[in-house]
Amino acid sequence: MQILKHCTAVLLTLFAATVHAAPLADNDRIPVDLRRTTLVVKDLEASLALYRDAIGMKVVYDNMVRSPREATNNEEADSAIHLVFLQANDTFVGILGLMQYEKPIKPAPASMPEPFNPGSIVLLFNTNDLEAGFARVSTVPGVTVLNPPRDTYYPSYDGKGRIPARVSILVDPDGHVVEYNQLMMAPEEMLK
DSSP states (O other), X not given: OHHHHHHHHHHHHHHGGGTTOOOOOGGGOOSOOOOEEEEEOSOHHHHHIIIIIISOOEEEEEEEEEXXXXXXXXXXXXXXXXXEEEEOSOSSSOEEEEEEEEESOOOOOSOOOOTTSTTOOEEXXXXXXXXXXXXXXXXSTTOEEEEEEEEEEEEXXXXXXXXXXXXXXXXXXXXXXXXXXEESSOHHHHTO
């Protein structure tokens, strides 16, 4: 449990400043952007129930990707993937992809990595109403609650202050860790 608390603190501290992200000044930019994270899922509708319906992300892309490209349906295709992109508050970064193999159907792995261990991933979502949001996400079928909302503090960027937050941790239907949190101070205050 102590490792889980430590990992949560590190991850929230690293990503907290992006709550209200703004483009970097030209002289601060690096030659790479992280545009999207795509999760391969076993049941697209179960994943949409969490990320679209409960968390509130907006579907911005929903298509079948078939090979060969001329195939007009799954029967004509050698392979078929249903691909959906969901957007939070930024149209350029922060896109979440959900990908389900429809042909050939790929079985789910026998087990997923334990949360907060090598091989696992953590998706962090900030909301401005954790109580209402948690009531929705915690009741989605297939979602496991690891930690209900609780108050905590993280070291500030300068190491002299504290960043207050309400933190909840869940596991989605495919075993991916989701931190669903609410910062209790303005992002610009965290950088002081």
